[in-house]
Amino acid sequence: MKHRQLEAFQTVMVSGSTVRAAELMGVTQPAVSRLIAELENSVRFPLFDRVQGRLLATPEARLFFREVEASFRGLDRLRAAAAAIRDHGSGVLRFGCFAAGSVDLAPAAIRAFRARHPRVRLTLHVTWSSAIRDGVVDGTYDIGLAADEIDQSGIVSRPFYVHAGQIVMPAGHPLARHETIRPEHLAGVPLLGLVPEDRARQRMDAVLLEAGVTPEYIVETPNSATICALAISGDAVGLVNPIVTGRLPADVVLRPFVPQVQFRSLLLFPAHVQKSLLLKDFEGELLRFRSTGGR
Template sequence: MRKPVRSEVGQADKEVSFRSLRVFAEIMRTGSATAAAKQLSLSQPAVSKLISQLETKVGFDLFYRDRGKLVPTADGTKLMQEVDLTLASLDRFNSLVRDIAGYSAGTIRVVAPPSFAEGVLPDIVSRFRDRFPGVEFSIDSRSVGTARSMIAMRYVDCGFVKLPTDETDLELDEIVTSGSLCVMREDHPLANYDSISPTDIGLHPLILLGAGGYWRAQVDAAFASCGLKPVVAIETHTHGSACALAGRGNGLAILNDLLVRPYIQAPLVTRPFTPPITHTYAFAVSNVARPSRLTEEFKKEALSFFLERPQNSLSAEGK
């Protein structure tokens, strides 16, 4: 077993290469110079040489050599914590360089409310990746309030939020407005109506999204304007679950036209809800810093998607 070596070298000679740091980190991760060489597509002698050079540069041993095995020293283990941070920073720098060079690679972190993330966002992301297949996505699905905070604090690059919002630290671009639909089984008593109002619904049991939100307040107000109060059989929180419940005969659901489309299949049918209740969504970024070019390109894709998308198709097809 070799004792740690203390090298007396000048300050200028202590500069180390990122390549040797990657080799060091890979040996620490895999526990083997052979495995590290394979992972990094290097020969084992090249790995050993880089580690030896690194130890000379830093002035202390990083590993004990014990019968052909590399055992991290206490100094090596301590250094690894800083190496991880250094390499992570370098990776972020390289990702930004690739982004600026031409969208060939990079990561976009997106947040959206659950039903939007499930019902609409996959189409937008798929279109974007058809154009830029090297771009990776990290998609987070959170409540409206949490999504706004994540965008404002720059935990994500961008997101989709429902308007109106009183957030002053967001830059908002309105992208789409949709109406509302009644979703029910084809054998529901109201399925033969061309459109459905609160008066038509009367005492029929309803499936509504959870109380307390702006959308639910709009539904309650529509019924109140007719002197009625909705008879809520089930409260849920996503359009997918509301449609599944309606398909099993639990009642009639009043839902967002835009977000409900992926879930409409037999035996479900849709009819427009009147008076119209609209839903407006915006593409949001933090106004603290200018978004990356990759994020700007993703915004253009979202705008293009909704401009090309036929509106109110379910209202017509569901009859």
């Protein structure tokens, strides 16, 4: 039993004659008759009787036709599904993102992606970088954006961005008069810091200690955006990832820190899993917005 034989049978059943079926299939009438005969040999019961010059389907053929129709409808659905996936995309994309990337970058990339793939459901989960890494490993996330302090075993990672950290402070802070902030400027100054396991925090502490400055942290948080919010009032300052500084209020200012303390992030993917077209498109949107932080 071959697909071409079933196609000839279905076409004859719908059109009512082998002549019309031949026209629809783009073949000769004898070719259609031969396909029907081959199918009868395969199923081992007659499909048509010729009565007074007309081709009439047997009762067995009508029963068989129901199954053939169901099979062809299934093929049509498969073709439609393939076209939808190819032309529009469908399904779910799961994205794990660390806090700094979720402020402007991730929303901008998601908006641009959804404009092209409105039928795709995209989930965004903001959490710790280590949890993002674990989620990529166990299949919770299709793609992750994380800081570089993670264990990179068991995943595929690629560098995403490297940004020089900046010092955020209230607009009226004494340090605001400096064009750049150096380690010695922070001696005795209350600091807003990232958590100790953060690589940028560790790099910052190393720079301060090398300059003979003992950091005096009064608040620690995993989120640069929180440091910006805490700096609005009071006398504390903090090193922040510039990716979160796109919408700072007028009563806080930023100053470059010298020597540079870099914030580094990684894109994470499951190991041994091919990227889907949708995932490649979303990765492209993230890369497009990485230099501007989503702005």
